[in-house]
Amino acid sequence: LVTAAQYVATGNSKLALVIGGDCNSRIVNPEDRRVAPLFGDGAGAAVISATNNKSEAITDIHISSDGNYGDLLMTPGCGVKNVCSEQVIEDILNKQIDLGLIESPIFKDDLIYREWLEDELVVFSNQPLPKTLKPEDLKKYRWICRDEASFTRNMVKDVFEEIGVDCKNLDVLYEVDSSATLKATILKADKDDGKPPVVSFISHIAISDEVESGQLYESRIRGHRIKRKLYIAYSKEGKHDAFIENVVNYLQQ
Numbered sequence: 001l002v003t004a005a006q007y008v009a010t011g012n013s014k015l016a017l018v019i020g021g022d023c024n025s026r027i028v029n030p031e032d033r034r035v036a037p038l039f040g041d042g043a044g045a046a047v048i049s050a051t052n053n054k055s056e057a058i059t060d061i062h063i064s065s066d067g068n069y070g071d072l073l074m075t076p077g078c079g080v081k082n083v084c085s086e087q088v089i090e091d092i093l094n095k096q097i098d099l100g101l102i103e104s105p106i107f108k109d110d111l112i113y114r115e116w117l118e119d120e121l122v123v124f125s126n127q128p129l130p131k132t133l134k135p136e137d138l139k140k141y142r143w144i145c146r147d148e149a150s151f152t153r154n155m156v157k158d159v160f161e162e163i164g165v166d167c168k169n170l171d172v173l174y175e176v177d178s179s180a181t182l183k184a185t186i187l188k189a190d191k192d193d194g195k196p197p198v199v200s201f202i203s204h205i206a207i208s209d210e211v212e213s214g215q216l217y218e219s220r221i222r223g224h225r226i227k228r229k230l231y232i233a234y235s236k237e238g239k240h241d242a243f244i245e246n247v248v249n250y251l252q253q
Contacts, residue, residue, distance in 0.1 A: 001061070004018045005058050005061065014049065017047055021043035021044075024040060027243050028242075028243070030242055089102065089106050089111070092111060092233060092234060093110060093111070093235070098241075098244055099233060099234035099244055099248065100232075100234070101116060101231070101232060110235060112235070112236055113231045113233050114248060115231060116229075117205075119203050120220075120225060121202065121227075121228070122202065123199050123200070123221070124200065124211075124216050124217065124218045125186060125198060125216070126191065126198070126215065129217045131220070132219060132222040135164060135221070138170065138221075139165075139169060141198070143171060144185055144198060145167075145172055145174075146177070146179075146182065146201070162224070171196070179203060183202060186198060234248070
């Protein structure tokens, strides 16, 4: 409303349409009769225009905020947090998040687990790669690795031991602590003709769009498919929570 009024008052716009909406049914359990009747869905709209009639004008606008007691109205879990599986489990148990996706089977009695999908780790780069790589080919590239606490790194380490590759003999530039950072880094990696491509391991699913568009290229180690299962995890207390069930059902479609 403030922004619209300023556009009209300065003459940049003759009319402005302000729309506001709230959809609480996505996050409220309809079975909880203490809460559901208090918070419904709603929307409203207003057209703002210039006027010389003071009785119709916006006379004053005051904007302020007070963070005290914000936790009473907060709805946790309406965002994405990218951390290791151990931290995801801890956050669910501490009720910091509603549910999480984990890449390693860390099972706790107080949680519910559902198989989500099977994924595969692939070598990827922003430069063309052969479809398969021999163990000796791995030494030709510059590497960005995941941090040592990463489950991805531990899976890769096991495969490297199988094929006789020592990580100490690779040209490792540095380490990153998330797959999102890893993908962004490889996308922006330099393509100097005089230097080997920068590569790393990542989820095939995480880069499928970029591979299809030609921004990234993927390869696999000859004779080895590094597969893993991903799980949806959430508290048993949320078993009958409509919001959680809707999210879980959507993910499993």
